[in-house]
Amino acid sequence: MGFIKNTQIVLANRPVAEIDPATTFRKQQVSLSDDLAPGEILVKVLFISLDPAMRGWMRDVRSYIRPVRIDEVMRSADVCQIIKSSNPDFKVGELIRAHCGWQEYSVLKPSDDVVKINAFPGISPSTFLGVLGLTGLTAYFGLFEVGEIVKKGGPNCTVVVSGAAGATGSVAAQIAKHVFGCRVIGIAGSDDKCDYLVKELGLDVALNYKSKTFFKELHAATPKLIDIFFDNTGGDILDGCLRRIAFKGRIIVCGAISTYNDAVPKGPAYYSALITQRARMEGFIVFDYAEQYGKAIEDMSKWIKEGKLKSRETVVHGIDNTPEALVKLFKGDNTGKMLVKVAEEDTKSRL
Numbered sequence: 001m002g003f004i005k006n007t008q009i010v011l012a013n014r015p016v017a018e019i020d021p022a023t024t025f026r027k028q029q030v031s032l033s034d035d036l037a038p039g040e041i042l043v044k045v046l047f048i049s050l051d052p053a054m055r056g057w058m059r060d061v062r063s064y065i066r067p068v069r070i071d072e073v074m075r076s077a078d079v080c081q082i083i084k085s086s087n088p089d090f091k092v093g094e095l096i097r098a099h100c101g102w103q104e105y106s107v108l109k110p111s112d113d114v115v116k117i118n119a120f121p122g123i124s125p126s127t128f129l130g131v132l133g134l135t136g137l138t139a140y141f142g143l144f145e146v147g148e149i150v151k152k153g154g155p156n157c158t159v160v161v162s163g164a165a166g167a168t169g170s171v172a173a174q175i176a177k178h179v180f181g182c183r184v185i186g187i188a189g190s191d192d193k194c195d196y197l198v199k200e201l202g203l204d205v206a207l208n209y210k211s212k213t214f215f216k217e218l219h220a221a222t223p224k225l226i227d228i229f230f231d232n233t234g235g236d237i238l239d240g241c242l243r244r245i246a247f248k249g250r251i252i253v254c255g256a257i258s259t260y261n262d263a264v265p266k267g268p269a270y271y272s273a274l275i276t277q278r279a280r281m282e283g284f285i286v287f288d289y290a291e292q293y294g295k296a297i298e299d300m301s302k303w304i305k306e307g308k309l310k311s312r313e314t315v316v317h318g319i320d321n322t323p324e325a326l327v328k329l330f331k332g333d334n335t336g337k338m339l340v341k342v343a344e345e346d347t348k349s350r351l
Contacts (some may be wrong), residue, residue: 004042006032007319008195009102011068014058018261019330021323024058025102032105036086039110043080045100048322048340049129050076050329051167052232055260061251064285071287073101074322075320077134079125081345082108095119104342106175123304124313129168129306130337131311132297137326138286139171139230140296145289146282147228152250153180158224160185160241164206165193167337168254171309172230175205178308179268182228185221187237188339189332196335201310209233215240225249235266242270251281261330268337282304312336 034042057068057075068075078100078350082092087110095117100106103202108114116294117128130136143149149157156256158177163169172238177184185205186197205221209212218240225246231238234256245251251274259265289296303309314334316325322340329338 003031004034004105006030006105008073008104008113008321009322010071010073011058014060014070015261018140019055019327020324021096021327022023022251025323027320033046034084035170036084036107037088037109040097040134041087041090041096041108041114042084043096043106043108045078045080045104045319046095046345047079047126047129048102048319048342049133049135050322050326050338050340051079051135052252052255052257052260052329054326055257057328062159064287064313073103073292075099075101077129079129080307082230083346087192090116095345097133100155100325102319104319115176120305121302126313126315126331126337126339126341127311128305130313131171131309132300135167135337136171136288136300137289137293137296138254139168139175140287140300141289141292142168142254143172143175143228144283146252147230147250147283147286149180149182152227153182155181155183156224157182157227158246159183159230160187160218160222161227161232161245162187162209162237162241163255163257164188164197164203165335166232169230169232170197170201170311170336172254173197174201174309175303176199176228176230177203179303185218187218187233193335195252196312198314209237210321218244228252230254231256234268235259238268239270241270242273244250244279245273245279247277249277251279253281253283257330284313299323301320313339315341317341 097115159182161173164173165188176182184203196201197206226244229241229251232255235258262307
């Protein structure tokens, strides 16, 4: 039996408003035994996924998942490599996706949510935290199940996506545009991101919400109103799109990152448009569709190979930098998926 030095980052305090990396989290080193019980696997964390939902997990409130406890390793989805196994179904060197949290190593039990990763040529394992991970799945099920894009999609359908240069928004925008042929308007927070949306992802229009004339531009860009609004931000952008929602329009409430750090979040002011336009505004959680993940990943893998889905990652290196990277996510410093690279994959052990 041996021991491994394992760096962990735990939740030290619950932030009331904005996250302060120095006081919200604490780094610690622990010794992790590699003496495995039958069926267990020891994994090395390669990539940590950073997501807006993490802000909600820090609040001690009722939600779809219990909050992270004080002094507990911060929760996250990770791509890991197996370095020791007492489970015949999982071999040393194989890659998995699991919820190990912000740490370098973890021992997982057979009952844990462990998914094998079968990366195909040209695809990094980190893609299984982005386009082929929960963020991509969120975009997929938001459009299909809540937005009903199968019924509404086509050139006469106007889709607006806020946070369109982010991990989930960029996938939703591309599916709407390149799979269903909709007219797609992306909303982002910089001119560079807007250029990326139009020139690289092929959207019809991209609007910078920081522009002084943003709401006039939104009005001009939606002459036929908005049939589907995929909302990742909430706040004033949601109000602006409520004012432009079409008859029987659908608002997919995926996130509200603009309000997550507010001590007292502000709700929508123009929700009465849901009444007058007989529109629907509905929230969802991707875990609700777990039984359909296989079909979604199959579809999106096909779209990647066909060139209909592209991805970009913003990668921060080193587990010590994870708290600061999360703050950058909320400041909008990322384009595409925000990741922390913790370790290199041992490719020889997979041969």
